[in-house]
Amino acid sequence: MTVESTAARKNTRGGGKRTTAKKASPAKAKTAAQAPAEAEQDQLVQLLTPEGKRVEHPEYAIDLSDEELRGLYRDMVLTRRFDAEATTLQRQGELGLWASLLGQEAAQIGSGRALRDDDYVFPTYREHGVAWCRGVDPTNLLGMFRGVNNGGWDPNSNNFHLYTIVIGSQALHATGYAMGVQKDGADSAVIAYFGDGASSQGDVAESFTFSAVYNAPVVFFCQNNQWAISEPTEKQTRVPLYQRARGYGFPGVRVDGNDVLACLAVTRAALERARAGEGPTLVEAFTYRMGAHTTSDDPTRYRADEEREAWEAKDPILRLRTYLETEGIADQAYLDAIEEESETLGKRVREVVRSMPDPDTMAIFENVYADGHALVDEERAQFAAYQASFVDAEEN
Amino acid sequence: MAVFEKITLSKAINASLRASMEADPKVLVMGEDVGKLGGVFRVTDGLQKDFGEERVIDTPLAESGIVGTAIGMALRGYRPVVEIQFDGFVFPAYDQIVTQLAKMHARALGKIKMPVVIRIPYGGGIGAVEHHSESPEALFAHVAGLKCVSPSNASDAYWMMRQAIESDDPVIYFEPKRRYHDKGRLDTEAIPDPLHAARVAQAGTDVTLAAYGPMVKVCLDVAKVAAEEGKSVEVLDLRSISPMDFDAIQTSVEKTRRLVVVHEAPVFLGSGSEIAARITERCFYHLEAPVLRVGGFHSPYPPSRLEDEYLPGLDRVLDAVDRALAY
Numbered sequence: 001m002t003v004e005s006t007a008a009r010k011n012t013r014g015g016g017k018r019t020t021a022k023k024a025s026p027a028k029a030k031t032a033a034q035a036p037a038e039a040e041q042d043q044l045v046q047l048l049t050p051e052g053k054r055v056e057h058p059e060y061a062i063d064l065s066d067e068e069l070r071g072l073y074r075d076m077v078l079t080r081r082f083d084a085e086a087t088t089l090q091r092q093g094e095l096g097l098w099a100s101l102l103g104q105e106a107a108q109i110g111s112g113r114a115l116r117d118d119d120y121v122f123p124t125y126r127e128h129g130v131a132w133c134r135g136v137d138p139t140n141l142l143g144m145f146r147g148v149n150n151g152g153w154d155p156n157s158n159n160f161h162l163y164t165i166v167i168g169s170q171a172l173h174a175t176g177y178a179m180g181v182q183k184d185g186a187d188s189a190v191i192a193y194f195g196d197g198a199s200s201q202g203d204v205a206e207s208f209t210f211s212a213v214y215n216a217p218v219v220f221f222c223q224n225n226q227w228a229i230s231e232p233t234e235k236q237t238r239v240p241l242y243q244r245a246r247g248y249g250f251p252g253v254r255v256d257g258n259d260v261l262a263c264l265a266v267t268r269a270a271l272e273r274a275r276a277g278e279g280p281t282l283v284e285a286f287t288y289r290m291g292a293h294t295t296s297d298d299p300t301r302y303r304a305d306e307e308r309e310a311w312e313a314k315d316p317i318l319r320l321r322t323y324l325e326t327e328g329i330a331d332q333a334y335l336d337a338i339e340e341e342s343e344t345l346g347k348r349v350r351e352v353v354r355s356m357p358d359p360d361t362m363a364i365f366e367n368v369y370a371d372g373h374a375l376v377d378e379e380r381a382q383f384a385a386y387q388a389s390f391v392d393a394e395e396n
Numbered sequence: 397m398a399v400f401e402k403i404t405l406s407k408a409i410n411a412s413l414r415a416s417m418e419a420d421p422k423v424l425v426m427g428e429d430v431g432k433l434g435g436v437f438r439v440t441d442g443l444q445k446d447f448g449e450e451r452v453i454d455t456p457l458a459e460s461g462i463v464g465t466a467i468g469m470a471l472r473g474y475r476p477v478v479e480i481q482f483d484g485f486v487f488p489a490y491d492q493i494v495t496q497l498a499k500m501h502a503r504a505l506g507k508i509k510m511p512v513v514i515r516i517p518y519g520g521g522i523g524a525v526e527h528h529s530e531s532p533e534a535l536f537a538h539v540a541g542l543k544c545v546s547p548s549n550a551s552d553a554y555w556m557m558r559q560a561i562e563s564d565d566p567v568i569y570f571e572p573k574r575r576y577h578d579k580g581r582l583d584t585e586a587i588p589d590p591l592h593a594a595r596v597a598q599a600g601t602d603v604t605l606a607a608y609g610p611m612v613k614v615c616l617d618v619a620k621v622a623a624e625e626g627k628s629v630e631v632l633d634l635r636s637i638s639p640m641d642f643d644a645i646q647t648s649v650e651k652t653r654r655l656v657v658v659h660e661a662p663v664f665l666g667s668g669s670e671i672a673a674r675i676t677e678r679c680f681y682h683l684e685a686p687v688l689r690v691g692g693f694h695s696p697y698p699p700s701r702l703e704d705e706y707l708p709g710l711d712r713v714l715d716a717v718d719r720a721l722a723y
Contacts, residue, residue: 122468151503155471162503166495172461173496176468183450184472203492206461213456367506368540370564374592374639376540 043242043254044286047261050314052322060265066329072113072260073324074338076105076317079129081342082138085349086128086145090295094353095145099126103258103290106316107223109133110263111191111285114271118159118188120181122174125163126223127193134160138345139352148359168194168201171220175207178216178274189274190218191267197228199244200236208248208280217274219267220245220282223257225289230302242284250280257287258316288314361387398584400550406439406576408550409515412557413440413477415584417447420475423561426453426462427479427515436481437517437576459489466512467497475511475561483518484527490535497566498541509564513557518546519610519660520707521574523700530697531661536568537638544637545591546570546609550580552635555588563591570637572610592636594644600630603654603720606645606671608634611658611708618713629717637667645671646678653684654720658708663691685723688716 045057064072083101090098101108104126112133115121123130131141136158143152144163151162164170174192181188198204199222211218224241226233237244245252251273255266263285270281288311292299299308324330365380403411417423425440425447431454434441444452455462459480466476480486486493493514500510520529537544543565547553553571560567589595597612598619605615612633619629630652632645649655655675657668672687690708698706 149503149505150499152505154507155504156508161471162500164496166491169464169492169496172464172492173468173471175461176465176470177472178468179465180469180472180474183474202458202488203460203464206456206458206464209456209458210461210465367502367504369543370501370506370509373543373565374641 043240044256045253045262045266046256046259047265048259048319048323050258050319052319052326054261054323057262057265060262060269062261062265062268064261064264069320069324069329070334072109072264073317073320073330074341075109075113075129075132076260076320077338078342078345079105079109079132080317081346082132082349083128085346086142087291087295089142089350089353090145095142095295096147097145097294097296099145099294100289100291101126101128103288103311103316104223104225104285105129106260106320107221107257107263107285107287110260111193111221111267111283114264114267115191116188116271118186119271120159120161120174120177120188120190122161122170122177122190122192123163124167124170124193124195124198125165126195127163130193131160134158136160139349139356142349142353143356146353146356148356168198168203168207170194171198171204171207172210174218174220175211175216178211178218179214181217182214187275188217189271190216191221191271192218193221193223195228196222196224196226196233196236196241197231198222199241208245208250208282211280212248212250215277215279217277218280219270219274220280221267222282222284223287224284225257225287227289227293227299227303229293229297230299240284242282245280245282250282252282252284254284254286257285258311258314258319260316260320287316400582400584402579403550403582404577404579405547405550405553405572406437408554408580408582409439409557409571410441410443411582411584412554413443414446416477416558416561417443417451420561422473422475424451424453424469424474424476425479426455426466426476428455428457428462428481430454430479435479437573439515439517439571439576440479459485459487460492463489463492463497463512463514467492467500467510470510470512471508475513477513477515477561479515481517482524482528483516483530483532486514486516486532489514493536493542493566493568494539498539500541501565502541510566511561511564512566513560513563513569514566515569515571517571517573517576519570519572519574520697520700520703521610523703525700526697529700529703531659531692533568533570533637533659534661534666537667542566542568542638543592544568544570545635546572546637547635548572548575548597548607548609548612548633549578551582551586552589552633554582554584555586556591556635559588559591570609574610575613578613589635592639592641594632594634594636594641596630596644596648597633598629598631600628600652602628602652603656603717604630604632604645604648604652605656605658605713605717606632606634606648607658608637610660614708614710614713615658617710618717621710621714622717627717627721640667640671642671642674642678645675649675649679650682653682654723655683655687656690656713656716656720657687658690658713658716660692660707662694663689664694666691685720688720690716
C-alpha cells in the first residue's frame with residue numbers, strides 16, 4: 001500500500017462518530033499517518049529488489065548456492081500452482097472453501113526453508129507454502145476445506161501443527177511448545193504464523209508476554225498481507241506491527257515479504273537467536289494478499305484494482321525468476337521443467353481431491369476423547385442401531 | 397500405607413499434586429500465584445519449593461495465555477495442571493478451552509493427546525465479591541472433548557486429581573472452594589473408585605438426592621434431618637459431571653422412585669435439566685413424581701449478603717423432598 005492510499009483511506013473511512021477526529025486538521029492527520037509509513041519503508045529488509053536485482057543488507061547477509069536458489073524458485077512456483085488448483089477446485093464445487101496464499105509465496109517459502117527438521121511450526125490456515133517446506137503432502141491440506149475432516153494430519157510426523165481457524169490461538173500453542181522445548185534442554189526452535197488481523201487478538205498479545213517473560217525459543221512470523229478480510233492494517237494498529245515487539249522486550253524486524261531471500265535470511269537469524277537462548281523475535285513480513293481472503297470473499301467491494309496492480313509489480317516469483325535468468329542460474333530448459341512439474345502436481349491434486357471419499361458416518365463419534373466417554377459410546381450405539389434399522393428395512 | 401484420619405480437602409489436593417509430580421516428571425503446575433504464595437487458597441503450597449520454578453510455574457495474569465501455553469506444552473509431551481484462580485476468571489480462557497483444547501485430539505484424528513487438567517475453585521458460600529462464586533460447570537460439560545469432575549470430600553479430591561492427571565483427555569476439575577477446609581479421611585494406598593463413577597454417599601429408600609461437589613454435604617445434612625422426620629433419603633454423589641453416571645442414578649431411582657437434583661448453578665439449562673430429561677427417558681414407568689431441581693436462580697450470582705438465599709440450603713432441598721413425596 002502506498003503512503004498516499006493510506007492517507008486517502010484514512011480521510012474517507014476513518015473517524016466514524018468521533019467528532020473530535022473530524023475537527024482535527026486534515027493536514028496534521030496526514031502528516032501523522034505519513035511519518036511512520038515513511039519510516040516503515042526505511043526499515044524494510046530487502047535482499048532482492050522488485051526488479052530482480054541483488055542488494056545487500058548490513059545485518060542480513062545470505063549466501064546461497066545456485067541449487068538452493070533454484071530450489072526456492074521451484075518451491076514458490078509449485079506452491080502457487082497448488083494454490084491455483086485448489087482455488088479452481090473450489091470453483092468447481094470440489095472444495096467448500098479455500099484460503100489462497102497468492103502473493104505470499106516468498107514469505108512462506110523463505111521462512112519455511114529457514115527451518116530445521118526438528119523445529120516446530122504452528123500455522124494459521126493459509127500456510128500452504130510452509131506446509132510444502134515441511135514435506136506435508138499438499139493434498140492433506142485439502143481435507144478440511146473439502147469437509148472430510150477438521151484437520152486431518154498427524155502434527156508430529158512433520159512437526160507441522162494443524163491449521164488453526166480461530167485467529168491467533170496458535171501463537172499461544174507455539175509459545176507453550178517452545179517453553180517445553182526449553183524445559184527439555186533441546187536447541188530446536190518454534191515458529192508461529194499469523195496475520196496482521198490476528199495481531200489485534202489478545203492471544204497474540206498474551207503469547208508475546210509469555211514468550212518474553214520465559215524467554216521462550218519462538219519466532220513470531222506475522223505475514224502482514226495488508227488486509228484482514230476487508231479491514232486494512234490501519235484498522236488493526238497505529239504503529240508498524242514489528243515495532244510492537246519492543247514493548248514486550250524483544251526485537252521486531254520488518255522484512256520485504258515478497259523477497260524470498262530476505263525472508264529466509266531474517267527468519268534464519270531469528271531462529272538462530274531463539275536456539276541460542278536469546279528468546280523470541282517478531283518478524284513482520286510486509287507482503288500482500290493478491291487474491292481474496294477466501295473464496296467466499298469479494299475484495300472488489302473494499303479495495304482498488306490499482307492497489308493490486310502496484311503489488312503485482314513486486315511479485316515474489318517474478319523477481320526471483322528475473323534474478324535467476326539474469327545471473328544465468330536458471331535457463332529456459334530448467335524453467336520449462338518446473339512448469340511441467342507444476343502441471344503434474346496440479347493434475348495429481350485434482351485427481352486426489354476428486355477421489356477423496358466422504359468419511360464414514362461413524363467417524364462423528366471417533367476421537368472425541370482419547371480414553372472414551374460414556375455418552376459418546378451411548379450415542380454411537382444408538383445411532384448405529386438407527387442406521388442399521390434402514391438396512392434391515394431394505395432387506396425386508 | 398499413608399492414611400490420614402483427618403485431612404482437609406485442599407491439603408488432599410496438594411498431596412495429590414505432589415504425588416503426581418513425584419510419579420511423573422512431565423507433570424507441571426501452572427497458574428497465577430501458584431508458586432511462592434502457594435495459590436490464593438494455598439492448594440499448591442510448598443510445591444514450588446520442592447519441585448522448582450521449572451515445574452511449578454508462576455504465570456502472567458492472562459488466563460487465555462495460561463491455557464493456550466498449557467496446550468502447547470501438552471503437545472510437547474508435558475502434562476500441565478493449570479489453576480484458574482476463581483470460577484469467574486475462566487472466561488478469558490474459555491475460547492482456548494472450547495475451540496482448541498477440547499477439539500485437538502479429534503482434529504488430529506486421534507494422533508495427539510491433550511492431557512491438560514484445569515483446576516477451577518468454584519461455587520459460593522465464602523462471602524466473596526463478584527466473579528468469585530460462580531458455578532460454570534454446565535458450560536464446560538456441554539462441550540464435547542472435555543471431561544468435568546467435582547469432588548466433594550478429601551479422599552475423592554486426592555484420587556480424582558491423580559486420575560485426572562493420568563487421563564489423556566482434558567479434564568476440568570471443579571474444586572468446591574467452600575469445602576476446602578472440610579476434613580475427611582484419606583488412604584493414599586486404597587483402590588479408588590473410577591473417576592467417572594457416582595457413589596451412594598448415603599443409602600435410603602424414599603427419595604434420591606443427586607448432587608456433586610459442594611452440594612453433597614448439604615444433601616447429607618438433608619438426609620439426616622429427613623430421617624428424624626421418618627423419611628429415608630438416598631444421597632448420590634455424582635462426582636463426575638461429564639461423563640455422568642446415569643446408570644447409577646437410574647439404579648437409585650428405580651429403588652426410590654423419586655429424584656431431586658441439587659446444584660449451585662442456575663437451574664435453567666443446568667446439569668439438573670439433563671439429569672431430569674434422561675432419567676425421565678430411562679425411568680418413566682418407575683417415577684412416582686417428576687424429577688425436581690433445586691439450584692441457583694436465573695440471575696447474576698448475588699452480592700454475598702444474599703448468597704444464603706441464592707444457594708440451595710437445607711430448607712429449600714427439604715422442601716423439594718417434601719414436594720416429591722407429596723405426589
